[in-house]
Amino acid sequence: MNLPLEHTALAVVGAGPAGLCAAVEAARSGVPVVVLDENERAGGQLFKQVHRFFGSRRHGAGKRGYEIADDLIAECLRAGVDIRLGSSVIAFFPEGELMVDGPGGVYLVRPQAVVIATGASEKTIAFPGWTLPGIMGAGAAQTLVNVHGVLPGKRVLIAGAGNVGLIVSYQLLQAGADVVGIVEASHGVSGYEVHLDRVRREGVPIYPGHRIISARGRDGLEAVVVKDLRGGRTVLFEADSLCMAVGMSPMAELAAMRGCRMVFREELGGFLPWHDEKMRAGLQGVYVAGDAAGVEEASVAMEEGRMSGISAAEEMGSMKKRQAAARRAAVSRRLADLRRGPYGEARMAAKCSLYCA
Amino acid sequence: MDLRVGRHAVLGEMEGGKLVTIYVDGVPLKAREGEPIAAALYAHGIRTTRYSPRLGEPRGPFCMIGRCTECAMTVDGEPNVRTCMTAVRDGMRVDTPGRPGE
Numbered sequence: 001m002n003l004p005l006e007h008t009a010l011a012v013v014g015a016g017p018a019g020l021c022a023a024v025e026a027a028r029s030g031v032p033v034v035v036l037d038e039n040e041r042a043g044g045q046l047f048k049q050v051h052r053f054f055g056s057r058r059h060g061a062g063k064r065g066y067e068i069a070d071d072l073i074a075e076c077l078r079a080g081v082d083i084r085l086g087s088s089v090i091a092f093f094p095e096g097e098l099m100v101d102g103p104g105g106v107y108l109v110r111p112q113a114v115v116i117a118t119g120a121s122e123k124t125i126a127f128p129g130w131t132l133p134g135i136m137g138a139g140a141a142q143t144l145v146n147v148h149g150v151l152p153g154k155r156v157l158i159a160g161a162g163n164v165g166l167i168v169s170y171q172l173l174q175a176g177a178d179v180v181g182i183v184e185a186s187h188g189v190s191g192y193e194v195h196l197d198r199v200r201r202e203g204v205p206i207y208p209g210h211r212i213i214s215a216r217g218r219d220g221l222e223a224v225v226v227k228d229l230r231g232g233r234t235v236l237f238e239a240d241s242l243c244m245a246v247g248m249s250p251m252a253e254l255a256a257m258r259g260c261r262m263v264f265r266e267e268l269g270g271f272l273p274w275h276d277e278k279m280r281a282g283l284q285g286v287y288v289a290g291d292a293a294g295v296e297e298a299s300v301a302m303e304e305g306r307m308s309g310i311s312a313a314e315e316m317g318s319m320k321k322r323q324a325a326a327r328r329a330a331v332s333r334r335l336a337d338l339r340r341g342p343y344g345e346a347r348m349a350a351k352c353s354l355y356c357a
Numbered sequence: 358m359d360l361r362v363g364r365h366a367v368l369g370e371m372e373g374g375k376l377v378t379i380y381v382d383g384v385p386l387k388a389r390e391g392e393p394i395a396a397a398l399y400a401h402g403i404r405t406t407r408y409s410p411r412l413g414e415p416r417g418p419f420c421m422i423g424r425c426t427e428c429a430m431t432v433d434g435e436p437n438v439r440t441c442m443t444a445v446r447d448g449m450r451v452d453t454p455g456r457p458g459e
Binding site for chain 1: 360361362363365367368391392393396399400404405406409414415416417418419420421422423424427442444
């Protein structure tokens with residue numbers, strides 16, 4: 001089979017926060033960049049973030065996620081980045097070619113360098129009835145409601161009281177759903193206080209130390225059975241939607257297929273491609289960035305994207321060594337700022353275990 | 358059942374594109390141009406997108422990002438189309454694989 005073959009300097013897989021930032025950095029230094037994304041719209045998961053980000057102004061604090069996405073897309077277009085949507089990268093061969101399933105058919109791209117910025121996917125937990133329609137990832141529910149304007153149900157139960165569980169609860173309330181509760185297996189709430197306060201103010205009950213036992217329903221979810229791990233009492237929640245906010249894993253199959261070494265770091269969501277602090281994945285011309293390189297948050301993904309774009313531009317000879325070093329130092333400082341607090345420090349330590357001597 | 362949000366506290370009106378008609382297992386359904394098939398079905402309270410081949414259990418969209426394939430349906434005769442990633446088109450035929458009595 002002879003597929004059309006295209007040559008390019010830098011190919012970025014994924015048009016989310018990491019991929020767009022990688023593209024901007026490289027393109028601004030003169031590298032021709034193609035961004036490939038299977039969605040119909042660029043921006044990745046930023047489009048479903050209707051809350052205001054906090055942190056530093058540099059990371060768009062005070063702006064809502066979709067506004068940050070619009071800004072990044074505009075920056076890319078100004079820098080001459082070729083963003084191709086509806087284009088799934090279905091293979092990354094050890095010889096260095098990408099196989100793309102695009103609107104016009106399947107073709108090959110042979111880039112000098114590739115940034116893998118493919119993001120993460122949601123984890124779930126299994127229990128009797130876990131495959132019933134009406135049970136979905138909390139991020140999936142967030143996409144449904146904030147991007148497509150459709151509720152996942154009228155009565156929603158949330159599993160997981162981390163930031164995703166709390167934010168999605170609040171956003172479902174904003175959109176008019178009834179959130180009947182948030183169950184959390186551990187005995188504390190790991191999400192930020194600010195998100196917790198908002199759902200508490202709306203009167204959503206939170207059940208720490210509670211575990212899902214089973215889900216019931218004939219053609220779809222009707223009720224969820226939950227057990228109090230302390231008293232042993234079971235509680236029945238009538239709900240037509242159960243949203244699972246139980247963590248995410250890096251989605252880095254392309255790196256594995258290319259031959260990158262995969263390592264396991266629990267704090268970063270599981271298996272991820274090994275990389276150094278320049279976001280090089282150990283093979284010539286292969287870079288990783290964002291959640292695909294370890295699940296953190298959008299602000300971190302943007303900085304890692306910039307780091308990978310700078311490194312790629314330098315190695316392709318489009319950015320001078322000194323300039324690249326200075327820019328990387330600035331990105332490193334911002335990454336260190338973002339990885340503070342108990343969870344941030346754990347992620348920082350996990351990242352460091354990859355490349356610190 | 359109607360699960361459309363209508364007016365959103367942050368985003369304002371979520372009316373979206375113009376209405377088109379799709380045929381789900383032969384039944385006409387209004388959808389908004391450009392939205393994914395799975396979202397159009399959910400808006401009408403249709404949560405089951407396929408039945409598992411062996412046990413015939415109902416399955417529905419889980420990830421909404423094209424990974425889990427629980428939402429794969431037959432679209433205009435083509436099997437295994439991820440309906441969370443595929444936009445509706447006027448006149449589109451969408452069939453539920455493994456539907457009892459099919």
